[in-house]
Amino acid sequence: MSTSQPTSAATQRSQSRTAPPFWERGRTAFRNLGIGAKLNIGFGILMLVLLLIVALIFSVGGQATALIDVTEDVRVPSALASAQALSNLLRMQAAIRGYLVLGDLQNIDDYNKARERFENNLAQLQELSAHWTNPEDVERLQALVAIFETWAPIPQQLFQLHDNPLENRPALRIEATQVRPLAAELLRHLEQLSASQETHPPSADNQALLSLMLDFRNSLQAMTTNLRAYAITGDLAFKFGYADNLVANSNTLGELERRLDRLQPEQVAIVTEIRRLRRELLSLSETVFAAAEGERNYEDLYLFTTQAAPQAEEMLTLLTRIADEQQRLIQRDLNVGKQRLWMMQVQTILGGLLSLVLGLVMINIFQRSISGPVQRLHAAAQRISVGDLDFRAPVESNDEIGRLAAAFNSMTHRLQETIDNLERLYRISQGVMSARDLSDLVAEVVEGGNIPVINRAVLNLFEFSDQGQVTGMTVIANWYSGRGTPPSPPGTRYLRADLELIDLLRSREPLFFNDLLQDPRTDPATHAVAERLHIRAMAVLPLWRQEQQIGVLLLEGDEPYEFSEQEIRPYASLLVQLSVAIENRRLLEQTQQRAVELDRAKKQAEAANQAKSDFLARMSHELRTPLNAILGYAHLLCQDESLTPFQRNAARSIRDSGDHLLTLISDILDLSRIEAQRLELYPTNFDLTSFLEGIVEIFRIRIQEKPEVTLVYSPSPGLPAQVHGDAKRLRQVLINLIENAIKFTERGRVIFRVEALTQQPAGRAAGEAEDTAPGTSPPVARLRFQVEDTGIGMSPQEMERIFRPFEQGDHPTLRAQGVGLGLAISQHLVHLMGGSLEVESQPGQGSTFTVTLELPTVGTTPEAAPGATRTGTREVSAPRVHREDGATQSAWRRLVTREQVAVMLDLAWKGELPTLSRYAQELAQADPRCRPLAERVQQMADAFDEEGLLALIESLNGG
Structure with missing residues (x-):
């Protein structure tokens, strides 16, 4: 027992000395974690701290936001509405005072607007009062509403009183309703008394009485006038005037009463009535004075000072207290909000500091566990990037960085292999680009590979039928290493019907025959060819152009060989480039051959065209020389009066036939020039009126041959005097159109219209008139020449082809009268002159040809048109x-x-x-x-x- 106890204690002490502390164990466990777990733990702690800080900030911010919301939604609108209501109430009082003083209707309008705004302010305050926290303001608002309900009708009463003086002024009302009728009654009695006195015989006493009566009436009228004026204005001068006239009136009445014995009984009765009415008038006058001098002289002012103004003052007091209280609450809430925002700032700073400390700790941890290995991996990547592909990154752990370093090393190895392949492909591509022909092209492709068994290659292109089916293939290029059996020479042709392997060669992917003689896919014909050429191993590389396979490249060897995908990859990567190069070579050869053929055809066409032009020019001269002689003598014979009618008709027939043949020769020459693009215009200045009359004169005799056809010449009055253009070609066009119209019209009329549409400035044309001022441009006349007939007309199909050379209408009797060149030449001439030639026609109703041209006008007007057609006969010597x-x-x-x-x-x-x-x-x-x-x-x-x-x-x- 004693021996075992010391041993156990020693063991425990030894374990305590060798066991690492718990933080070391925790550090080791953390280092053995993956990068994801490390990041999750670190960012989890950081997120917890951030969430705690955000929760505290959110709580304080929520309280501050609540105060801000109350201030924004309740306090500020309440204070603003109170201030606006106070302002509008003051405006209402000002408007009432202004109307009571000035009577301007604008004050009533201002009052109504201010009242509407005030009522809106009260409604807004009542709505906001539901959120008020102080009951005193609610009570003040209720009292304010109650006072306003009492005060609201008063302004309208004031306006009505002010607008009705009789109701507003008691003194004026008494004067108008009582004093004025009583004064009128007095004056009526005085008139009766004066009238009665005037009937008495004239005497000194009677005249004196009449004078007293008149003085009494005048003084009475003056009294009532001053009384009315005082009631209206309240001016004391009128009251003094009234007192003066009252004394005079009393004296006059006393004098009249002392002479009652001189009056008639009926006059005495009138005086008695006058005395009674006068007493009533004096009593009413005192009432008027009392009303005018009392405090209610103006009812509107009395009502305003006793009711409207005190109630308004009370409302102003209530509004002022509400506004002040709301301002105080706003200030209080702002102070509380400031304190809470300050607390939130303090919490934010403390949370930021705590996050910063935590972040620094995490940075230190991740620096040692993540950043260090990543930096060493980055250094390895830099060495590899500068070309050191033999360097390998150190694998320090089994976590993601360690696995990444291992994958990085594997990628470096494969990259080395890829670069080697790319260099080889680049060399092959350069050889392909520099190849002189297809055989060199195949040689560059095959020699760049690394399959030792391949000693020859053959490039075959498919042959296609008209339906796009493959009918065979032809060897167009080959390559031979110099050892073993030579390949099939270029030009060797294999038919699909004989060699079934051709169907197998049509594929998207490369095909491999490790031993062609033993492969089950080999047909007998192919087996025979393989034996004859000693083909054992063969790789088939298809060549495609877009969606069509154009051929195959066959890599052949004399020994069996098992092909691998890696070996064939360099060839497969060049198939597209090889197809494009083959197609480009073929197109280049075809283009060169086509260019040679086109150049030969062009030279032949030019030689033929020149020969045609020379022939037409020589034949024209050779034909015109005798033809002009024939025409001359025919013309002389037509003028010989000694000839018989038969002879004259024969001479005329010779002349007409010669003219027709001359016209035909001219048309053919013009058409030849047009086709050779050698027809040119020679513009000159010519007289337009004489030019047109000359054309009409040509057809005056021709139209006589058709008595049922009338030629109408209709020139516009606004035609220019002289124009600049090619008169010869324009005459040729117009003569052709008019001649056709007469030819195709058997009865009716042919109308030749010439109109000037517009005139506008244009640039100076070649050959412009000399009288145009330097630096200016002559005006351009837009002319329209229209030939309308009532002839046979044309169908739409005929109109489509009449402007083609040697095309005519379908009328059987008129087709023989020409060769169909006139309209074609006319259209080319009009287009050459920059104009347009249009036609409108209906079968059986006639046709209308319209020529539109723009010709520069000439400022001077010629005396005459020397080139106009002459009429009548002329003797020819x-x-x-x-x-x-x-x-x-x-x-x-x-x-x-x-x-x-x-x-x-x-x-x-x-x-x-x-x-x-x-x-x-x-x-x-x-x-x-x-x-x-x-x-x-x-x-x-x-x-x-x-x-x-x-x-x-x-x-x-x-x-």
């Missing part, structure tokens, strides 16, 4: 050739420009002699100095002297 001397040619050369000479030379070469003549006349119209030249051109054109015209115009061009 035999052709003569005129030769001008060098001085004349030099003078003419200075008058015309190179462009104008080019136009005339073009017309002369084409044989358009009438057009050339008109153009020369237009030049003379623009510049009178050109008139001799125009006349010479006219003479030579009439004589059909083409050679002379060519020589003359070429001399103008400098030889």
Whole structure:
């Protein structure tokens, strides 16, 4: 026993020395916790402290908020309503006083407004009084309401009394209702007494009595007048006047009474009645004086001073006490709120300090258990980020940071592998981008891989039918390492009907054949090809473009091989880029081939177009030369009177046919210029009136051939005198429209209207009139040329195609009268001049063609239009050739420009002699100095002297 006890005690002492204290055990247990548990414990303690602080702040803040709410919702509105009610009550008193003094109706309006606001204030105070805590203010408010109910009718009584003087002024009421009728009765008796006295014979005594009567009446009237004035104004002067007149009246009455014996009995009776009425009048006068001098002389003032003012003063006192009490309560609540807010600030500061201390403790703990390992992990990440992928992060614990460090090391290892793969892919991509052809492209892709068994590769593109089905595949490129069997050469074609493997090759994912000869998916045809080419291992990489597979890249080896996903990944990552590169190569080759073909076609088209233009120009000249001779002689034959009617009709038929053929040649040339975009305008100044009359004159003879058709020319009175434009082309358009209208009208009329719609300034056009002032712009005339007929009309289908070349209407008898070029050329000309050509038509009712143009006007008006069409017959002499001397040619050369000479030379070469003549006349119209030249051109054109015209115009061009 004795031995065992010391041993047990020693053991306990040894355990007490080796056992760590409880805080060390707690620290170890905390360090072994996960990061989530550590954060939960630390932030849980912090949240408990914060919740305690927030609860204390909320309690104090709630009390302060309650006081603020009471102050805001009850105290302040009550004080404000009391002050407003006090102000409105004062305004009501002021308005009442103002009306009683001045009688201005605005005071009544001010009173009503102030009363309405005062009643609203009382209603607001009554509503707020339910929340008042002091009963004294409630009692004051109740007393205030009761006084106001008594006081409220008084102002209306005051206003009514003030508006009714008789009710408001007792003295005035007595004077008006009693004194005035009694005075009228006295005056009536005095009139009777005077009238009776006037009937007596004239004598000194009678005249004296009559004078006394009149004095009595006058003094009585003066008395009543002063009495009325005093009752109205209260002025003592009127009272003194009344007393003076009373003395005079009493003296006069005494004198009259002493002479009663001289009066007639009826007059004595009248005097007696007058004496009685006078006594009553004097008694009433005393009553008036008493009323006017009493305190109730003005009833409204008496009522105001005795009732309205005292009650108002009492209400003012009550309102003042209510307002003062509410102000005192506001101040008290504000002081209490300040104290509680101060307490809340103190609690907030203490809670903040406690949270700060707790936060510092947690920072220290987390610094050692979390931040330190994280910083060391961050240092490891920095070393890895600068390229040290061989460094590994230290694993210090088994918590989340330790597991993160282990995962970080694993990620670094995989990153090293990924970078190696990316470098290899980059090298492959660079090779793909720099490949010269598809074979180089395949070589770059395959050589960048790392599968040693692959010794060749073949790029196959699918062939598709019209329905989009794969019919076969063709080898377009290959790669060969130089060892083993060579691959299939480019151009090798495999049909789907023969090689069933093609259906298997159509896949989204890569396919692997570890041994093609032993694979069950291999069909006999494929087996034969594999044996012939010694293909054992094969990887199939599909090539897709958007949603369509365009082919496959086959990686082949002579030995069986088991492919892995990691090995094939570098190739698979380049499939999209490879597909795009293949497609771009094919598109580039197709584009280059197409460019060569287009360039060849363009050159052929240009050569053909030039050949056509040369042919038309030469044929035009070759055709016009004999045609102009035919027309000339036909014209001379038509003028020969010795011909028989049959011969004259034949000559006319020759002339008409020649004109038609000449028109057809001109239209074809114009259409050729339009198609070649070589048709140009040559604007000049021309007289619009003469121009239009010349066009109408052309059709005067033609219209005679149709007696049932009338041509009506309707010009607007506001047309400008001269305009600037291409008269030749405009004439061509209008002649074509009018000619068509006459041709397609068998009966009725053809109306040619010309209107000036508007005139507006425009920019200076090329070839503008010389008389336009520098720096100014000529006005532009918006002209509308309209040709309306009552002919056969057109259907909507016809109107859609009449402006196409070589298109005509559907009328069977009129289709042979042209080739369908006129309207097409006219529309192009109108558009070239910046205008519009529109048509409206109804079958069987006729058609209306409208040309709208904007032409600059010219300020000067010409004397005449040299280019107007001449009428009547004209004798044509035999052709003569005129030769001008060098001085004349030099003078003419200075008058015309190179462009104008080019136009005339073009017309002369084409044989358009009438057009050339008109153009020369237009030049003379623009510049009178050109008139001799125009006349010479006219003479030579009439004589059909083409050679002379060519020589003359070429001399103008400098030889």
